[in-house]
Amino acid sequence: MSSVFTKIINGELPGRFVYRDERVVAFLSIEPVAYGHVLIVPVEEVDKWxxxxxKTWHQLNEVAQNIGRAVISVFGSERAAYLIAGFEVPHTHIHVFPANDMSGYNLATAMPADSTDPAKMDGAAEQLRNFLETDENGHPV
Incomplete structure (x- = not known):
């Protein structure tokens, strides 16, 4: 059975992609701790990082570092937070989000999907894609 992330990667569920290559994708979290919260996910469905x-681990982290730079620049945060939890979806993923303190590291404080502002989510994705120079599907332009 495919994970929810595999369904997003395959286009079976919607996703706001900011990056994509043959090994790694990155899209906005639907339950962000802050606008600009990105999940970096290997295309291959592997539960534990x-x-x-x-090679995939290296590529995942290289993409996370680039997205971290984008997050700091676009959202003006002091840092880009990096977190691996992995209990909520059995498919490796790295959380990268704007951070000015430790509060975002508690994923229980994330906004429920139905309470996020779709315009802010779309805007965050567009700003990140502009910085990363990728298209709507996350491919380089």
Whole structure:
């Protein structure tokens, strides 16, 4: 059975993509701790990050670092937070989001999907894509 992330990657569920290559995708979290909260996910469905092959792990982190730079620049945050939890979806993913303190590291404080402002979510995705120079599907332009 496919994870929800695999369904997003395959286009079966909607996603606001900001990056995509053959190994890694990045899209906005539907339950963000802050606008600009991105999930960096391997295309291959692997539950635990400790089980990823080294090349995919390296690519995942390279993308996370680039998105972190974008998050800091676009949202003016002091830092880009980086978090691996992995209990909510059995598919490796890295959370990267704007951070000025430790409050975002508690994912229980995330906004419920039905309370986010769709215009702010679309705007966050567009700003990140502009910085990363990617199109609506996350491909380089």
């Amino acid at each position: 400790t089980d990823l092959d080294p």
